[in-house]
Amino acid sequence: MKKFAGVGLLALSLALFGCTEQEEKSKDSVEVESQEQAAKDPVVETDVFKDGVDEGKFQEALATFPETVPDKIVTTSVPLTEMLHLLDIVPVGVPTSTNPIPTDFDAITRIGSPMAPDLEVITSLQTELIVGASSLQETLDKALVGMNLQTAYLPTDSYEDLKLSFKVLGTYFGKEEKMNEILQSIVAKEKELETLAQGKELPSVMLVMGTSDSFMVMNDKSYLGSLVERLGADNIAQSVLKTESTYSAINLEEIVVADPDMIFVLASADHGASEDKFKQEVAQNSAWTQLSAYKNDKIYMLDYSTFGVTSIANVDTALTTIADYFFNDNQ
Known part of the structure; x- marks a missing residue:
C-alpha cells in the first residue's frame, strides 16, 4: 500500500506541476495577446496623434x-x-x-x-x-x-x-x-508631404511680396515663409540675407549672390501690386535676369486669396501648392 501511495503522491505532484506550468503558459499567452491588442487599440492610436502645437x-x-x-x-x-x-x-x-x-x-x-x-x-x-x-x-x-x-x-x-x-x-x-477632426486632417497632410520629401533635395527659395510702393522679401515670420519652413526648404531671407523684419526691402546685389533656385511672388492688383508690375520691376533691373530662378523659369506668381491671407481652412491647399512646386521638376 505504501508503494502505491508513493506513486499516487508522485502523480499528484506531477499533475500540480503541470497545472502550474500550464497556468504560467496561459499567463504568458494572455500577456502576449494583451500586448498585441494594445498595439491595435484605438486609444493608442489617439495617443500617437500629435498636433504639433507648442x-x-x-x-x-x-x-x-x-x-x-x-x-x-x-x-x-x-x-x-x-x-x-x-x-x-x-x-x-x-x-x-x-x-x-x-x-x-x-x-x-x-x-x-x-x-x-x-x-x-x-x-x-x-x-x-x-x-x-x-x-x-x-x-x-x-x-x-x-x-x-x-x-x-x-x-x-x-x-x-x-x-x-x-x-x-x-x-x-x-x-x-x-x-481635433480638423487638426488631424492638417497633420495628415503634413505627414503625407514629409513622406514625399524623403530622399529629395529641396530648393532654396526667395519669397517676394508686392505692395503699392515696391516689392519686399519675406522671411519665415510671414505666413508664406512659415509654410516654406514647415516643408523644410531653405528661405534665403533667413539663411543668407539674415533679415530680422518679416518684410524687408529688396537688395538685388545680395540676392544675386544668394541665387535662389525658386522665387515665389505674392502680388495682388487689389493691394497695389500685380503680375504686370513685377514684370516691369524685372525689366527695369537686369540683375533679375542673372538669377538661376529667372534663367530656369522658376519664378512663380502665387494666388493672393490663398497665400495673402492667413486661413486655417486654406492651409491644406497652401501646403499642397508649395509642395507641388518643390517636388515636381517639370513645372
Whole structure:
C-alpha cells in the first residue's frame, strides 16, 4: 500500500506541476495577446496623434481667456472669424473687411475694421468678450481704455499661429471633437508631404511680396515663409540675407549672390501690386535676369486669396501648392 501511495503522491505532484506550468503558459499567452491588442487599440492610436502645437504657448494663450465662457463674443479678426465658423461658434459681431467672411455670417453685425472697430456698435451688442489678433493688441487696448470689456488675443500671422489659435478656441469653447477632426486632417497632410520629401533635395527659395510702393522679401515670420519652413526648404531671407523684419526691402546685389533656385511672388492688383508690375520691376533691373530662378523659369506668381491671407481652412491647399512646386521638376 505504501508503494502505491508513493506513486499516487508522485502523480499528484506531477499533475500540480503541470497545472502550474500550464497556468504560467496561459499567463504568458494572455500577456502576449494583451500586448498585441494594445498595439491595435484605438486609444493608442489617439495617443500617437500629435498636433504639433507648442504646449507651453497653448496653455499660456488659453489662460488669457476669462474663466467663465461668455455667450456674446465679438471678433475683430478675419482669420479668427473663420475659426469660429469652423467650430460652429456664432459671434454677435464680426469685422468689416475686404477679405472674405464666411457667408453663414452675412447676417451678423459688422463692427468695423480690425484696426479701428466701432466701439459704440460693440457696446450696443452687449459684448462680453472681444477676441482679436495679437498683432493688433496694442492698438485695440488703447481704443478700449476706460471701457469695461474683457479681451483675449491670439496670434494669426503664421501657419503655426493658426494651429495654436484654433486649438485654443476649440478647447476653450468645448468644441474639441470638431477641433481635433480638423487638426488631424492638417497633420495628415503634413505627414503625407514629409513622406514625399524623403530622399529629395529641396530648393532654396526667395519669397517676394508686392505692395503699392515696391516689392519686399519675406522671411519665415510671414505666413508664406512659415509654410516654406514647415516643408523644410531653405528661405534665403533667413539663411543668407539674415533679415530680422518679416518684410524687408529688396537688395538685388545680395540676392544675386544668394541665387535662389525658386522665387515665389505674392502680388495682388487689389493691394497695389500685380503680375504686370513685377514684370516691369524685372525689366527695369537686369540683375533679375542673372538669377538661376529667372534663367530656369522658376519664378512663380502665387494666388493672393490663398497665400495673402492667413486661413486655417486654406492651409491644406497652401501646403499642397508649395509642395507641388518643390517636388515636381517639370513645372
